[in-house]
Amino acid sequence: ASWHSNKFLDPVHDGAVLPILHLNGYKIANPAVLARIPESELDDLLRGYGHEPLHVTGDDPLTVHRAMAHALDTALDRIALIQRTAREEGVTERARWPVIVLRTPKGWTGPAEVDGVPVEGTWRAHQVPLSAVRTNPEHLRQLETWLRSYRPEELFDEHGRPRGQVLACVPDGDLRLGATPHANGGLLLHDLPVPPLERFAIEVDKPGETMHEPTRVLGELLEAVMENTSDRRDFRLVGPDETASNRLQAVYAATGKAWQAETLDVDEHLDRHGRVMEILSEHTCQGWLEGYLLTGRHGMFSCYEAFVHIVDSMVNQHIKWLRTTRKLPWRRPIASLNYLLTSHVWRQDNNGFSHQDPGFIDHVLNKAPEVVRVYLPPDANTLLSVADHVLRSRDYVNVVVAGKQPCFDWLSLDAARAHCARGAGIWEWAGTEEGTAEPDVVLACAGDVPTQEILAAAKLIRHHLPQLAVRVVNIVDLARLLPHEEHPHGMSDPDYDALFTPDKPVIFAYHGYPWLIHRLAYRRAGHANLHVRGYKEIGTTTTPFDMVVRNDLDRYRLVMDVIDRVPGLAVRAAPVRQLMEDTRLRHHSWIREHGTDLPEVADWTWNG
């Protein structure tokens, strides 16, 4: 799919890409497919991709080097012409960018034959061609002949230093391969002009009185970032055709969707100079954004939560790269790779099981802790605060999981900022421990839907078990749960024990696979008291509340969990437990009859 990137490349503002398809006939132990089809068929393919091929073929180094220099001149002239006509003459016809096809032998200028079998020009050249130089004198002789064929005496002086004529070919300053700022993007990076959040924040006087779609609110912030960078053009939103589906469409007021191919009257928001990049290939989105960040720009990747697994292997390598390069003092930090995962596991009411997978969090949390950050903002203002943080951050891979469905507004902007800075904290207004020495139970939550279920459970407990001292804890920054020796954001044991208690039952409602929370917290004193509910890979097409019921994450099940685990409640609260169980059964029949959730669930409010 990446070959089709030329339909998204703006010759007026963007740079150019000159692909060089180097066909040496083989890959590892096999022929390369494109090396074994007729040249005319390969030309058809490259023209079909929208490129114009230039061929360089040969096995005589001097001839090939000259032909390659000529092909490069031709290609660069064509690129300059394309850019000039687009920039100065306003030509809008889609350009046919050049591509060079370079055909040389595999293992070129290496030993032609070793131990009686051909090596140069064959798949055998993929491995070390002379493997026994220490023990086989003939191999050693061949190695010497081979290395002498490069005439080192012409290249180096008697002290082994490159001669003047060699050094004369080396360019100066930033033109040196190792010094070009385009390969050390942090040198080119400017702070992103993120506007004050006050302009976009939801007013929250009391928790849970209004509802907003968090990603829609974020869209307005992103619109302002697009607006603020309209001259600099160093911020892009990439995604597999989901900007509108993920309710970020406010950005279209500031910029369009990059598009150089044919446009029809019915199209909307397509723009030759747009900075929203949509292509239905998560791989291409990831590749575009990685390249963009590595060359000193900023961006965000918006993706359906389940399908971001498509880039698992690519993000692995980006994290490994960040981990390795942050140790190099000369390499300057680059903007973080920011994922916005939405259309998440709990709200696939129409798409069902195939669209449900919260496991990308598990995937990235296996990787370098100094690079990886995972955020689960529970409402619109916390999403704004998290977005502000990740957009300004450097050298991280930030995974932000947030819903696009209407969600209660729990925190004011100030409260959200404080909560996000802590990463995890007590929501006093939701609990009932005030005036008690310590809580009887901790209700913890991470993620928007689990937060709502925990609050609904807290409200049920307040009504049915008013004597119980309940603490409600919300976790925005998942790595807070890790020991602080294992992650820079990890809590110390005293902090963890103070928040979750070392000995009280903790009922934890989590957005993803429940065992991830155990994997993060298994070293904590109170781990044996930790009971986690989450997505147990039970997915289908059903009502929103039925999804949480099927995975035992619903408010009624959470209340039952509290009754089961707080010492002394089992017998005393048995009638309440039975009521919860009956409500779950009533839910089961109701959705089958009505196709919608119980009115008490659908119309639930915190204050009602």
Place this chain on the structure above:
Amino acid sequence: ASWHSNKFLDPVHDGAVLPILHLNGYKIANPAVLARIPESELDDLLRGYGHEPLHVTGDDPLTVHRAMAHALDTALDRIALIQRTAREEGVTERARWPVIVLRTPKGWTGPAEVDGVPVEGTWRAHQVPLSAVRTNPEHLRQLETWLRSYRPEELFDEHGRPRGQVLACVPDGDLRLGATPHANGGLLLHDLPVPPLERFAIEVDKPGETMHEPTRVLGELLEAVMENTSDRRDFRLVGPDETASNRLQAVYAATGKAWQAETLDVDEHLDRHGRVMEILSEHTCQGWLEGYLLTGRHGMFSCYEAFVHIVDSMVNQHIKWLRTTRKLPWRRPIASLNYLLTSHVWRQDNNGFSHQDPGFIDHVLNKAPEVVRVYLPPDANTLLSVADHVLRSRDYVNVVVAGKQPCFDWLSLDAARAHCARGAGIWEWAGTEEGTAEPDVVLACAGDVPTQEILAAAKLIRHHLPQLAVRVVNIVDLARLLPHEEHPHGMSDPDYDALFTPDKPVIFAYHGYPWLIHRLAYRRAGHANLHVRGYKEIGTTTTPFDMVVRNDLDRYRLVMDVIDRVPGLAVRAAPVRQLMEDTRLRHHSWIREHGTDLPEVADWTWNG
């Protein structure tokens, strides 16, 4: 890449694929790239892929249906001609298979315009075109007009049953879409003729006296399976050009590598009718194998461990499919999807960090437990036994992780069979608990390299701390660690406690990320005593032993772990602990000076 599958399709023995590229102009909210390039450019692309395009374009249903029928006839005739000339006349020239490009409006025959904006033929048709039929009478009227446009009175009788002329179009028996056995592959499946393992097994009189490369031994078994299926042709080995690199090359004695493109004299094992399928695209390998299994055949996917993450998203969907379809009584079980992950994390001596990632195990273990199996055979005979099991199994995704480097032979075939049947067991010969009431410490291991380190640690303890009662436990089947309520292979608590003890320190050397073992075992009584070593994402290019040292999985560190955790040893065994620490330091200097591991490590044997 999958478009290039035609270079691997054998017109003599294989079926055919007729791609239909349906361009309705859009994907979700955007134009489709291939719909917005000139038709001549699209033709170039398809010819470049090796196909010959046939076009069907229009918006009048009757005309398009007729044109499509004609195009299908033409395409099927061409396919028949290709197959006939290959099969009867021995034509070996690569075929140019047909492809149909079908262009019709998006939302075709739906409402042309809704609320004053065009819908049919635009991206808007991707969503529900009339969203307010319950509240908007105009929408309801449009819906009725739309549905009546299909003239239901001609299709159904007064009881709502399809009329005779409709039913007359429905084919009989296996030709019905819902009854074709090709879509219910289990109906076509034959048991795989796996030969007796005795032919391939390594003779093991005493543990650890010989070494073999496990995957090379497996290659001989796979050769026999290829040989036994040479007429049936229902077993394939797929992989991204790694069959030889993974030391499975014995299979080439029985079959070659599928290849229909140009062949040169220097090529080896390329074969128009080969059943090894190598393409440097893990996605295409996965897609090929899924299709092959779903249509009633067998196979194995051999892959570098780190790069199998490329198919994370695809295997998700296959597991979801298996979980869902196994509940359908009419759907017959299909052969399991078998992964052989080799060239694993511990032996990337040349490739380094980019090639190190044991996280596919974590990925699949998040998925349906009734489908997923993970095996870590510690030597050649256990690999044979595991392979025998997975090749015969049905409806699973089996992940087998095994090294290709020389590895000690620990178990005879009989012992290996018993050990694999148990999935986890005590290696009495390696421990020192005989004659004691219970062990002082359990040394557990899973994976070939961790097993060697645990045995080396056990030997050091035997020498330096002879009074210590040590139990050595090896785990082949990772899901054994899960509670049996959570996985069909999970151990009951009494079984687990008997094996690992409820209260003794367990030092566990694991192949992958150590926290996975905690995630599996966190509910067990002895969890607080469980101390796991594994890959902590510290990778580089170094000696084999330095890799385990850097990740604290080495024998010396494991002995220190034992001393640190067995009550009473800290003071008494302090000199031994110091010796272990000194040896690690000596290792550190030695590899820097010599570039190879300490002789006592490189030449280590269990019996020496």
